[in-house]
Amino acid sequence: MTEAKKPLLYFVASQPMSVVAFLLPHLKGLTPHARLRVLANTQEADLLSRRGLDVPVECVAIERHIRIWQDVLALVALYKSFVVNKPDAVHTITPKAGLLGMVAAWLARVPVRVHSFTGQVWVTRRGPMRWLLKAADKCIAALATDVLVDSPSQRAFLIAQGVVRPERSTVLGAGSICGVNTQRFCPSAEVRQAVRAELGTPADVLVCLYLGRLNRDKGVLDLASAFGQVAKAHPHAELWVVGPDEANWFEQMQALMGDANRQVKRVGFTPEPERFMQAADLFCLSSYREGFGSSVIEAAACGVPALASRIYGLTDAVKEGQTGWMHEAGHVQDLAQQLHTLLANPADLAVKGQAARQYAQTVFAEEAITEAMVQFYKKRLNETTV
Secondary structure (H helix, E strand, O other), X not given: OOHHHOOEEEEEOOOHHHHHHHHHHHHHHHOOOOEEEEEEOOOOOOOOHHHOOOOOEEEOOOOOOXXXXXHXXXXXXXXXXXXXXXXXXXXXXXXXXXXXXXXXXXXXXXXXXXXXXXXXXXXXXOHHHHHXXXXXXXXXXXXXXEEEEOOHHHHHHHHHOOOOOHHHEEOOOOOOOOOEOOOOOOOOHHHHHHXXXXXXXXXXXXXXXXXXXXXXXXXXXXXXHHHHHHHHHOOOEEEEEEOOEOOOHHXXXXXXXXXXXXXXXXXXXXXXXXXXXXXXXXXXXXXXXXXXXXXXXXXXXXXXXXEEEOOOOXXXXXOEOOOEEEEOOOOHHHHHHHHHHHHOOHHHHHHHHHHHHHHHHHHOEHHHHHXXXXXXXXXXXXXXXX
C-alpha cells in the first residue's frame, strides 16, 4: 500500500509528556501501517523526530486546567485541523484533550473517534466539581465511537457509574496504557550500587520508594505518616521520595515524619525513573485513585514488589500476596502495620520481587500491548495492512 492510501490517524494529548510516556510505543507500532499526526500543547516540533520517529507534531494550546477562552480557541483549532485534513480516526488521551478532541472530531464527522481513559479525577472530589468532571467524562464517552480503558477494574467501575457502555468499551490485553518496556525496566546490580552511592545510602539499607507527582490523591501524606510511625523501629530503612512537587507537599510530609526525616531522601523530577526503582526494595503507592498502576508494573519489572492501596486500577497491577501487598486506602494504621511487617522480613521482599518481575514480563510486556493496539485499529479501520 502506498503512503497516500494509508489511513490517517490523529493522536491528541494536552501535554508532550503524555505523548512520550504513553504513546511512543504505539506510534512506533502503527507507523508502518498508518499516516500518523500528533496534536499537543508543545512548541517542540521535533518532539518525536529526535526520538527516531518521523511523525509530525503540531501545537494546539490545550491547557490542563479549565481556561474557558483558551479552551474555546483550542476547540476551534482542533476542528479546523480535522475538517481540513479529514483523518480517518482521532484518538485522545487525558481528560481535557479527550473532551475537546471528541467534541471537535464529532463536529467534523471523523468516522472513528477513540478515547483512552486512564483514571478519573472526580473520584476524590465532592459537590458540583465532582458532578462537572464526571459529566465531562460521560460526554467524552458519548461522543466517542470506541473507548479504551487501561484496566479491567476501572472499566467495571466506569460501567457501574454509567460513564461508559459495555459494548463500546474495551481493555487492551490485561491492561495498562502502553505496557512496560522490560529492556529499560529490569534489575541492575550496577545501577543499584551507583544510585545508592549518589544518595549516600549503604548497601544493607532497605529502601522504600515513592516515585511520582506529589499530591494528596497519591496518598503521600498517608505514606509520610506511616513511615514516621515505623522508622524508629527500623533504623536501617529509608524512604525515598522522587518526583515533582507543584504545591509544597513535601514540606507537609516532613512535618508528619518528624524525627524520621533523618531516614528520608528527596529527589525531584527524573527522566530516568528506572534507576531509582533498580535501587529500591519496596515500591509504595498509597493512592486514592488510579486508572492503572503503571509505575507499579515498572517497579515490578525491576524486581521490586509493591505495597499499594486496594483501589480499582491498582488491583490489576498487584496480585495481592503474590507480587506485593495491599492496604485499605486512607487507612494510615493499616499501611503502617504492613510497612512494619515488611521491613522486618526483607527475605519476603526478595521473593515477592521475583514474582513481580515474572508477572510484569509475562502479562504487561510493552510489545503485547502495542500489538493489541495495532489489532484494534486493524479491526476498526477495516484495513488489513494495519
